[in-house]
Amino acid sequence: MIINHPLLGPRDSSEFVYLGDASLMNRPQWKGEEADLVKTEETIKQYHDYLYLRNNPAGEHQELWYHEQGDRSWLVVTRNTTTHNISQVQMAKDVALKTLREK
Amino acid sequence: MRYSALKVIKESLTGHKGWKPVWRSPEPKKHYDIIIVGGGGHGLATAHYLSSQYGIHNIAVLEKGWIGGGNVGRNTTIIRSNYQLPENQPFYEYSMQLWEEQEKDLNYNTMVSQRGILNLFHSDPQRDAYVRRGNAMLMSGADAQLLDQNGVRELYPFLDFKNARFPIKGGLLQPRAGTVRHDAVAWGYARGADSRGVDIIQNCEVTGFQIKDGVCTGVKTTKGEIKANKVAVCVAGSSSKVMSMAGMNLPIESHVLQAFVSEGLKPFIPGVLTFGAGHFYVSQSDKGGLVFGGDLDGYNTYAQRGNLPVVEDVCEGGMAIMPAIGRAKLLRKWGGVMDMSMDGSPFIDRTSTKGLYFNGGWCYGGFKATPASGMCYAHLLATDEAHPKAKDFKLNRFLSGKMIDEKGMGAQPNLH
Numbered sequence: 431m432i433i434n435h436p437l438l439g440p441r442d443s444s445e446f447v448y449l450g451d452a453s454l455m456n457r458p459q460w461k462g463e464e465a466d467l468v469k470t471e472e473t474i475k476q477y478h479d480y481l482y483l484r485n486n487p488a489g490e491h492q493e494l495w496y497h498e499q500g501d502r503s504w505l506v507v508t509r510n511t512t513t514h515n516i517s518q519v520q521m522a523k524d525v526a527l528k529t530l531r532e533k
Numbered sequence: 534m535r536y537s538a539l540k541v542i543k544e545s546l547t548g549h550k551g552w553k554p555v556w557r558s559p560e561p562k563k564h565y566d567i568i569i570v571g572g573g574g575h576g577l578a579t580a581h582y583l584s585s586q587y588g589i590h591n592i593a594v595l596e597k598g599w600i601g602g603g604n605v606g607r608n609t610t611i612i613r614s615n616y617q618l619p620e621n622q623p624f625y626e627y628s629m630q631l632w633e634e635q636e637k638d639l640n641y642n643t644m645v646s647q648r649g650i651l652n653l654f655h656s657d658p659q660r661d662a663y664v665r666r667g668n669a670m671l672m673s674g675a676d677a678q679l680l681d682q683n684g685v686r687e688l689y690p691f692l693d694f695k696n697a698r699f700p701i702k703g704g705l706l707q708p709r710a711g712t713v714r715h716d717a718v719a720w721g722y723a724r725g726a727d728s729r730g731v732d733i734i735q736n737c738e739v740t741g742f743q744i745k746d747g748v749c750t751g752v753k754t755t756k757g758e759i760k761a762n763k764v765a766v767c768v769a770g771s772s773s774k775v776m777s778m779a780g781m782n783l784p785i786e787s788h789v790l791q792a793f794v795s796e797g798l799k800p801f802i803p804g805v806l807t808f809g810a811g812h813f814y815v816s817q818s819d820k821g822g823l824v825f826g827g828d829l830d831g832y833n834t835y836a837q838r839g840n841l842p843v844v845e846d847v848c849e850g851g852m853a854i855m856p857a858i859g860r861a862k863l864l865r866k867w868g869g870v871m872d873m874s875m876d877g878s879p880f881i882d883r884t885s886t887k888g889l890y891f892n893g894g895w896c897y898g899g900f901k902a903t904p905a906s907g908m909c910y911a912h913l914l915a916t917d918e919a920h921p922k923a924k925d926f927k928l929n930r931f932l933s934g935k936m937i938d939e940k941g942m943g944a945q946p947n948l949h
Contacts, residue, residue: 431840442842443840444842448831448832448947449945450786450833450945450946450947451786451833475932478932479782481875481944482784482875482931482944483782483783483784484773484782484783484784484785484786485773485782486773486782486783486786486787486833487773487777488771488773488774488787491833493832493833511787511833512834512835512836514834514836
């Protein structure tokens with residue numbers, strides 16, 4: 431697979447390390463002290479879902495790749511899990527900033 | 534029809550005209566006690582044990598494709614029980630015991646060959662880790678022997694013992710491990726289940742579940758709606774796809790694992806051999822081809838094919854321990870889709886929907902687990918209680934903190 435890096439152009443996927451579903455960027459927010467965290471059942475459930483559950487779709491999948499053998503940037507790659515066709519590559523930073531702005 | 538030597542002789546003298554298909558191809562009935570979704574090895578084993586051990590015969594096995602066309606026919610046929618945690622090792626040892634009596638139980642030649650598996654180690658710390666694993670195996674009732682370099686030399690004299698980077702210092706041998714003909718496993722279980730009245734319905738894809746007020750009452754399929762008291766999903770590789778139709782997100786990612794076969798060679802690898810410093814495991818089939826595999830490609834995929842970097846990685850692993858195979862040609866390669874779970878261990882459990890059961894998350898360990906998975910799933914379906922050997926394979930174990938993470942990798946499925 432060739433990943434079209436937004437800054438560096440087309441790079442072989444073997445230069446990258448795969449992390450998983452891009453939803454891993456959206457860590458649940460919590461307020462207050464960390465001590466409260468373990469007490470709140472809802473927060474525990476949110477963290478469980480965030481950390482352990484995956485959509486794992488057959489088709490379009492947004493995922494995180496780390497360019498370890500290159501510029502060490504994190505990318506959000508939109509790839510089809512049935513054809514391995516990559517339709518979009520974005521800098522993870524840009525995606526995160528966009529999400530923040532929309533909040 | 535029972536198979537016997539007499540029957541083989543009789544048929545060979547009369548032109549082999551008396552052999553019949555070993556299972557029927559019935560149309561689905563309106564209602565079953567239990568519907569098993571997925572006619573792979575585990576689904577068929579479940580149907581076989583439900584009908585032979587638990588006396589339930591009104592069962593349908595629904596298969597989207599054909600029997601033997603999925604992961605049960607895409608693995609490297611290895612059976613072993615060399616795990617080490619108290620939650621999983623007794624289960625795999627139970628599976629090994631069921632393999633040992635399988636041919637007798639099924640009256641079917643599945644070619645169970647206990648040729649032994651040897652896990653090589655290449656350093657002192659790795660030897661210590663294998664000693665610990667071997668002890669865990671012995672404590673579960675399995676067999677294990679630690680071999681030093683000379684012990685390995687006796688079995689495999691042609692290995693590259695003096696490899697500069699990864700010299701072979703010895704190995705952990707499980708003599709009872711080995712290989713089984715995987716297609717025959719699917720056919721044997723299908724025949725066993727069919728002979729006790731189980732309907733095996735091929736080319737019948739499940740397209741949805743009938744769920745009302747938290748109770749599952751049947752499935753929608755390409756052959757119409759079918760009602761059932763219990764619906765048992767058993768579709769490792771496609772678990773997330775199928776369970777999403779029941780509104781469930783699973784602690785599973787789908788990954789592809791590649792396998793390879795070389796051209797046929799004269800017999801020279803007596804057992805199953807694994808490289809301890811990289812990803813390579815190999816056995817030699819009865820036809821002479823070297824059957825080997827390695828690591829996952831590492832990214833989510835449902836495509837039953839992988840990419841070339843892993844091919845190179847696996848072949849380099851092979852060359853590191855046995856340079857003798859360097860001139861053998863690769864004949865073919867293929868990929869199988871794995872349910873990679875968040876701790877590398879499987880699930881056999883009920884779901885939050887009443888009447889809906891789940892078996893999956895087998896990672897690379899699906900084939901060797903086939904008989905025990907079938908038996909334990911059958912036990913759960915028949916009694917509504919978890920089988921003692923599989924009581925920890927729960928779907929909620931990430932919430933309760935009782936993960937079964939043999940490699941200690943955490944929630945990173947492509948590293949298990």
